[in-house]
Amino acid sequence: METGLTRRGFIRLSASAAAGVYFSGLFKIVSAAEPQPSFTFAYISDTHLYARSPEHRFIRNFERAIDDANSLEPQPDFILFGGDLAQLGQKEELELGKEILSRLKAKTYMMVGEHDWYLDMGEKWRELFGKDRYSFDHKGIHFVVLNSVIEEDFWTARKMSPMERMKTVAGLDNSVQGRFMVGEEQRAWLKDDLAKVKKDTPLIVFSHSPLYKYYRPWNFWTEDADEVQAILTPYEKVTVIHGHTHQVLTNRIKNITFHGMLSTAWPWPYAPEGLPQYTQQMDRADPFNRFDACGWGTADLLKIGQVDKKYYLWDRNPMTITYERVASGVIPQPPDNFHSGASY
Numbered sequence: 001m002e003t004g005l006t007r008r009g010f011i012r013l014s015a016s017a018a019a020g021v022y023f024s025g026l027f028k029i030v031s032a033a034e035p036q037p038s039f040t041f042a043y044i045s046d047t048h049l050y051a052r053s054p055e056h057r058f059i060r061n062f063e064r065a066i067d068d069a070n071s072l073e074p075q076p077d078f079i080l081f082g083g084d085l086a087q088l089g090q091k092e093e094l095e096l097g098k099e100i101l102s103r104l105k106a107k108t109y110m111m112v113g114e115h116d117w118y119l120d121m122g123e124k125w126r127e128l129f130g131k132d133r134y135s136f137d138h139k140g141i142h143f144v145v146l147n148s149v150i151e152e153d154f155w156t157a158r159k160m161s162p163m164e165r166m167k168t169v170a171g172l173d174n175s176v177q178g179r180f181m182v183g184e185e186q187r188a189w190l191k192d193d194l195a196k197v198k199k200d201t202p203l204i205v206f207s208h209s210p211l212y213k214y215y216r217p218w219n220f221w222t223e224d225a226d227e228v229q230a231i232l233t234p235y236e237k238v239t240v241i242h243g244h245t246h247q248v249l250t251n252r253i254k255n256i257t258f259h260g261m262l263s264t265a266w267p268w269p270y271a272p273e274g275l276p277q278y279t280q281q282m283d284r285a286d287p288f289n290r291f292d293a294c295g296w297g298t299a300d301l302l303k304i305g306q307v308d309k310k311y312y313l314w315d316r317n318p319m320t321i322t323y324e325r326v327a328s329g330v331i332p333q334p335p336d337n338f339h340s341g342a343s344y
């Protein structure tokens with residue numbers, strides 16, 4: 001422990017940096033000239049719960065993220081859950097997820113992932129959590145939560161059971177399922193929702209799949225991403241934060257900045273092609289360490305209406321992807337301290 005800090009102590013220090021506390025050594029020095037956030041929210045995503053035993057590692061990892069988020073001082077304004085709460089959409093998994101989420105101190109907003117949806121087409125999820133798409137305003141920012149995992153019906157003609165449908169969507173390379181979409185009906189809802197929003201109001205959109213086309217064989221892809229982007233680009237300040245890809249991931253298309261969320265359950269490797277050049281890559285996960293390359297994160301809302309994204313990688317140094325760096329178009333190089341095995 002080079003710094004003498006505990007992990008939780010570090011998280012507290014990170015939060016206090018926003019309040020003007022400076023620290024050095026292993027960590028970045030925060031200069032007085034840097035914009036301070038107007039507020040912070042946190043995310044937890046892709047817990048993939050199996051309701052098997054309370055000792056299952058995915059449950060314990062989720063509880064670790066809850067504990068970490070509850071340790072933030074000051075508390076974030078809210079926590080966004082990024083989807084894939086369950087592994088196979090079963091009611092026991094979703095109910096367990098709701099129970100664990102109820103331990104969070106901060107208000108929680110929910111988003112749905114494909115693992116939550118395709119056993120009963122979202123019936124249980126909606127019963128527990130409400131609408132799968134909605135918007136809200138918070139401190140001058142307009143937030144939108146989308147269901148981006150809609151697929152065309154591939155199951156009826158094949159006479160699939162609900163579990164066959166669920167497992168097909170949960171799988172990667174298969175020629176059976178379609179592509180994730182926001183869909184025409186929801187795009188019309190989005191247009192209508194944004195019609196009342198001024199063009200200079202900052203927008204933050206949450207989607208489970210990335211709202212761009214990264215790598216189709218793994219469903220790191222939203223089929224109607226171009227149409228959704230066209231709805232968003234007239235707005236001056238747009239950030240999309242998504243789950244599903246389980247990795248540090250950054251992109252910028254026109255004026256839209258995209259950030260991925262970490263998973264608490266497992267990290268996906270980077271796809272063999274299509275990785276956005278703006279991404280500062282994580283090292284490969286240590287397969288012998290169940291926490292490695294997993295984690296959670298926060299987003300600092302800068303006064304300019306843009307986002308600095310923090311990735312709290314367990315058992316590694318945290319990473320901050322600043323808006324300034326992404327907007328400058330500089331292709332990132334790995335920092336000196338960007339290696340697994342660091343403890344804090």
Ligand SMILES: [Fe+2]
Pocket residue numbers: 046048083084113244245246263
């Ligand atoms: Fe996931």
Ligand SMILES: [Fe+2]
Pocket residue numbers: 084113114115208243244
């Ligand atoms: Fe997913």
